[in-house]
Amino acid sequence: MNTISLLKKPFGGKTGATIVLSTFLLTACAMAPETPPAALEVREKLTELQRNPEMARNARIELRDAEAAVELAEQPLDNDETALSDHRVYMADRMVEIARATGTTRQMEVERERMGEQRDAARLAARTREADAARADADSARSSEVAAAAMSAKEAEEMQRQIDELEAEATERGLVLTLGDVLFATGSAELQGGSNRNLEKLVDFLNKYPEKGVLIEGHTDNIGSAQFNQNLSLQRAESVRRYLIDHGVQSRRLNVSGLGLERPVASNESATGRQQNRRVEVIIEN
């Protein structure tokens, strides 16, 4: 109004009135057509989608079409054109929704690809694992063979060492260990007390190789009757057997025989020969 009163002076009454009138008219023109409120709501939905980077990437064309439709819906229309306004808003709204659905679909396809890759990776990992396992199996099989071979070589070596330790003699019947008569008191079948190295070594050996059967044979010289010597030899063999059983060797592995004076290993003419003939032989089967 200030402007108008200022303008009024230089132009005079008539011109001033015209300006006032035209100002009113212009204001009326500017006021009447306005953006439909429903279009603003659609714009809001569209903006939300456009700000979502995945949507913007996945539904580029659909969003562009929706943008055009929303811009059209936003155009101010006169009050008597509500039908057109409603139509434009409807179109814009559905196009925004189409963009949303399309973007969602593409997003899922991207995800699916990722899932597929993951699955492939998982499959590959599984296959790799299987292959590794198979290789490991093969490796371990090979190494166990090698180990077994090494073991048997080592075992054989160890056994030889044990045999050497026993001071046993390898014969056709097996390992023959000769226990001299020093073990027994003269005329007695009882083992001498105290520790006996040879018997201890024998126990160790038999316990180490529990599958081997053992024959224990008693022998004597020719002093005294054959019957006496046979009994004595058997009793001495029995004594050794009992000793072995007492030290953990299973009785069923042990066979005993008394051979008396039948198998001398040396001449009974000399004392040394007779001493050699008084013996218990332990035969360990091969």
Add this chain to the structure above:
Amino acid sequence: MKYFSATFLNHRIPLLCTLALTSFLVACASAPLPPTDSLNAARDAIARAEQADARQYAGAELEEARAKLVMAEKAVAEEAMTEADRMAQQARVAAKLAVARTEAAKAAEINREMGRGADALDVEMDRQGEQK
């Protein structure tokens, strides 16, 4: 006014008749043409939606498209061609939305299925892993 009209009518009847006839003819020629393109486009879009199994996945959208097409056809019968054109366009866009939502629903279904498959595979592989 009355006097003017009377004199006008009295003196210019042939001219007036010509004018009236011309405008009538023009009106007849322009206004009542049905929006064939829009209607065809709408029908095509609905057919595509039906082929895409929209009935199953986006039934509401498909129904809306059909309803809009019915309104468009009704408007054509009433010779309200502008309305008919708008309704046909709306029917088309509604059918396209039905297709878009159907595709989204199918994609989601496939992904769920794949997820289950992947889970099963994981379980299977875990089982194999444990056996090793």
